[in-house]
Amino acid sequence: MLDPNELTVHTLTLRQLGSAEQLAEINALPIADVEAALEKAVADGAVMAARGNYMITPAGREFLDDVYLRAFAGLRADPAVTDAMDSFETGVNKQVLTLTTDWQTIEVDGARVSNDHADADYDARIVEKLGRVHEKTQKVLQPLAQQNPLVDRFLDRIGAALIRAEGGETDYVSGVRVDSVHTVWFQMHEHILRLTGRERPE
Amino acid sequence: MSTATGLRWLVVPDENAAEPSRDLVGGKAWSLWRMRSLGLRVPPAFVVTTAACAAYFADGGLPEGLADELITGIRLLEKQLGRTFGGTERPLLVSVRSGAAISMPGMMDTILDLGCNDDVEAALAAESGDRDFAAEVHRRFTGFYGRLVLGCTEELEDLPDTASVRAAISSDVGDAVPADPWEQLRAAVAAVFASSRSRRALAYRKHYGIPDDLGTAVTVQAMVFGNLDDDSGTGVLFTRNPVDGSREPYGEYLQRGQGEDVVSGRVTPKPLTDLEERWPAVHAELLDAAEQLDREGRDAQDVEFTVQSGELFLLQSRPAKRTARAAVRIAVELVDEGVLEPGEALSRVTAEQIRTLLRPEIAPGAADTAEVLVTGVAASPGVATGVVVDTPEAAQANPGSILVRKSTSPDDVHGMIAAAAVVTEQGGATSHAAVVSRALDTPCVVGCGTDTVASLVGRTVTVDATTGRVYAGELPTSAVDESEDEDLRRLTEWASSATPLRVGPDVAAEPVFDADSLAAEEIGEHIPDIPPGTKTVCGAVFCAPDGVRAALDAGVEAVVTTHRLPVLLAAIAHQRSTS
Numbered sequence: 131m132l133d134p135n136e137l138t139v140h141t142l143t144l145r146q147l148g149s150a151e152q153l154a155e156i157n158a159l160p161i162a163d164v165e166a167a168l169e170k171a172v173a174d175g176a177v178m179a180a181r182g183n184y185m186i187t188p189a190g191r192e193f194l195d196d197v198y199l200r201a202f203a204g205l206r207a208d209p210a211v212t213d214a215m216d217s218f219e220t221g222v223n224k225q226v227l228t229l230t231t232d233w234q235t236i237e238v239d240g241a242r243v244s245n246d247h248a249d250a251d252y253d254a255r256i257v258e259k260l261g262r263v264h265e266k267t268q269k270v271l272q273p274l275a276q277q278n279p280l281v282d283r284f285l286d287r288i289g290a291a292l293i294r295a296e297g298g299e300t301d302y303v304s305g306v307r308v309d310s311v312h313t314v315w316f317q318m319h320e321h322i323l324r325l326t327g328r329e330r331p332e
Numbered sequence: 333m334s335t336a337t338g339l340r341w342l343v344v345p346d347e348n349a350a351e352p353s354r355d356l357v358g359g360k361a362w363s364l365w366r367m368r369s370l371g372l373r374v375p376p377a378f379v380v381t382t383a384a385c386a387a388y389f390a391d392g393g394l395p396e397g398l399a400d401e402l403i404t405g406i407r408l409l410e411k412q413l414g415r416t417f418g419g420t421e422r423p424l425l426v427s428v429r430s431g432a433a434i435s436m437p438g439m440m441d442t443i444l445d446l447g448c449n450d451d452v453e454a455a456l457a458a459e460s461g462d463r464d465f466a467a468e469v470h471r472r473f474t475g476f477y478g479r480l481v482l483g484c485t486e487e488l489e490d491l492p493d494t495a496s497v498r499a500a501i502s503s504d505v506g507d508a509v510p511a512d513p514w515e516q517l518r519a520a521v522a523a524v525f526a527s528s529r530s531r532r533a534l535a536y537r538k539h540y541g542i543p544d545d546l547g548t549a550v551t552v553q554a555m556v557f558g559n560l561d562d563d564s565g566t567g568v569l570f571t572r573n574p575v576d577g578s579r580e581p582y583g584e585y586l587q588r589g590q591g592e593d594v595v596s597g598r599v600t601p602k603p604l605t606d607l608e609e610r611w612p613a614v615h616a617e618l619l620d621a622a623e624q625l626d627r628e629g630r631d632a633q634d635v636e637f638t639v640q641s642g643e644l645f646l647l648q649s650r651p652a653k654r655t656a657r658a659a660v661r662i663a664v665e666l667v668d669e670g671v672l673e674p675g676e677a678l679s680r681v682t683a684e685q686i687r688t689l690l691r692p693e694i695a696p697g698a699a700d701t702a703e704v705l706v707t708g709v710a711a712s713p714g715v716a717t718g719v720v721v722d723t724p725e726a727a728q729a730n731p732g733s734i735l736v737r738k739s740t741s742p743d744d745v746h747g748m749i750a751a752a753a754v755v756t757e758q759g760g761a762t763s764h765a766a767v768v769s770r771a772l773d774t775p776c777v778v779g780c781g782t783d784t785v786a787s788l789v790g791r792t793v794t795v796d797a798t799t800g801r802v803y804a805g806e807l808p809t810s811a812v813d814e815s816e817d818e819d820l821r822r823l824t825e826w827a828s829s830a831t832p833l834r835v836g837p838d839v840a841a842e843p844v845f846d847a848d849s850l851a852a853e854e855i856g857e858h859i860p861d862i863p864p865g866t867k868t869v870c871g872a873v874f875c876a877p878d879g880v881r882a883a884l885d886a887g888v889e890a891v892v893t894t895h896r897l898p899v900l901l902a903a904i905a906h907q908r909s910t911s
């Protein structure tokens with residue numbers, strides 16, 4: 131388990147350049163704790179501050195590498211976690227990426243062009259499939275979620291993005307500037323890669 | 333032939349019926365009625381109403397009398413098609429769909445081919461002379477039923493045959509698909525009702541303040557088959573050309589083809605002229621129907637149809653997919669045809685589509701002699717020239733540079749926002765770099781191979797993300813201008829009179845906020861804060877739709893940009909959604 135200081139520095143690897151409020155949204159700490167952690171991390175040289183936004187430094191990354199070894203040794207040795215990650219990478223993660231691409235581009239006469247979102251049925255089918263993958267992911271990541279409560283928070287935030295997408299807020303599938311399904315999915319992916327000490331397979 | 337009188341829980345949406353209430357039958361059944369009332373032939377159907385759904389929740393089960401009425405409804409379909417539900421000769425299969433008056437995500441989607449079992453599969457094989465087809469129908473139905481009625485969460489779609497689907501369902505939920513078609517039907521109707529109160533459906537309604545007691549109707553419709561004999565087939569017709577938007581029906585037909593065959597690309601269909609030669613009368617009926625649907629829909633339609641033993645059935649009509657070029661042509665053409673007012677035509681074209689059309693391309697011939705440094709997969713189209721940097725921090729410090737990475741992660745997003753183009757060594761069309769670049773409308777080439785970063789860093793390159801090539805040096809580009817294209821010129825004229833926002837290269841009124849002048853560390857993943865009282869904004873971020881929305885919300889009166897139409901369209905779309 132990470133203490134609030136470690137968790138806050140770790141959160142800056144999931145979202146580069148964030149305010150205390152934005153980081154608290156990701157890591158679920160009270161905002162006062164995040165602010166205190168940031169202040170300490172800046173003093174230690176692990177984090178840089180720029181006009182209310184924060185960024186991790188190379189020293190901060192080295193600090194985390196040591197923290198992970200200590201905090202997640204048990205989790206990394208758990209074969210159920212390894213199986214869950216293998217299943218995640220080859221199954222639901224690939225499905226989400228493919229569905230996101232289907233969401234952004236449609237096929238017109240054999241060529242892929244950007245989706246103008248004029249076909250509500252097409253969009254609804256993709257969001258529906260994303261919903262099913264989301265439900266499946268909750269099962270797949272169960273072994274991690276049992277040892278790291280933040281995993282469930284990511285899944286809840288993905289669920290919230292799905293609801294907004296279902297309501298016609300099309301930015302909430304793959305938009306970069308909002309907490310879209312894809313944005314939060316990638317934060318979660320980065321989080322569990324760091325937890326388990328694995329490399330991103332591409 | 334409406335025998336709907338005397339039915340308590342069903343409505344038969346045929347051409348003789350009065351217009352049914354959407355609240356009672358749902359949007360899909362209403363559309364079926366609409367098509368029937370236009371004289372178009374759709375596969376026969378009946379609807380179990382939302383009143384039955386309310387009774388289902390009140391009684392804790394299917395209401396009394398519904399089971400008998402389902403038999404009555406099926407008998408109507410049997411009579412019209414000369415087929416028998418569960419029959420061992422000419423069997424009738426049906427689809428079962430949910431449908432509410434307003435769209436409600438989270439509800440059960442469609443079960444196809446209901447009514448199938450081992451005997452029906454054999455009958456279907458004998459009738460079509462195609463055992464594989466019959467086996468596939470059974471396999472797919474078993475999967476639909478397992479997932480949607482029995483709640484199996486395993487992936488069933490990729491399993492090879494009915495036996496393996498049955499085994500997967502049994503091991504996941506300990507239950508089996510009933511062989512009795514009537515039991516299948518009753519359970520499917522109950523499952524649709526229950527799905528209107530699924531966890532996701534409830535969460536959606538709570539978020540949007542929609543009452544929980546609306547419930548859903550259930551549409552039961554006969555399946556028709558395009559592969560029964562040589563006089564059968566299936567196809568798709570676009571009422572206008574989806575590539576250039578010209579007003580010419582365009583489509584494909586596959587004799588002895590069934591449903592997915594055409595869509596999946598598994599078999600190569602023939603052009604519509606094939607149907608014209610075989611069945612001139614059916615072809616003429618189809619074109620006539622297409623014309624009516626284009627008028628009725630007030631937009632280009634994509635019409636799916638099946639010919640079953642020489643009889644045309646329209647399966648679905650919806651707004652057609654189209655390229656950006658076609659979207660522009662169709663919108664302007666519909667105004668000229670008197671179908672749309674200019675204001676409405678503007679809602680048929682998106683800012684993103686215009687951005688696509690205005691994207692610069694490498695000048696003709698310029699690439700012929702240029703040195704290709706690396707090639708990869710074109711993931712997000714466009715062209716950009718700049719100096720290659722290899723970290724997101726450097727991209728942020730040098731706006732307009734080309735960010736080249738092994739692969740990208742959330743760490744790189746702020747650099748990708750600042751970069752003019754993104755290139756990666758690893759990954760394909762669905763990688764993080766590809767998805768984020770498309771969302772940002774930034775040119776992106778992925779999967780260029782190892783050592784790309786080392787070989788490019790520090791060089792000036794031109795990225796052609798339409799072909800997936802990276803060239804040495806700066807290549808000349810050519811760009812389309814709104815004023816040079818008649819359709820774009822007219823859309824721009826209509827758009828500028830549809831919004832008070834002033835948009836153009838020389839519209840600035842003080843005070844001006846220029847996003848491009850911000851320091852690197854102030855550019856994050858979000859739209860920069862616009863200082864209160866700002867009258868004019870400039871910078872690339874405010875030319876994209878989310879930037880335009882932020883500017884309007886901040887009370888900005890003018891946006892400085894060379895390309896007016898995308899900004900105008902984004903502003904009009906935002907006005908529409910907030911008014």
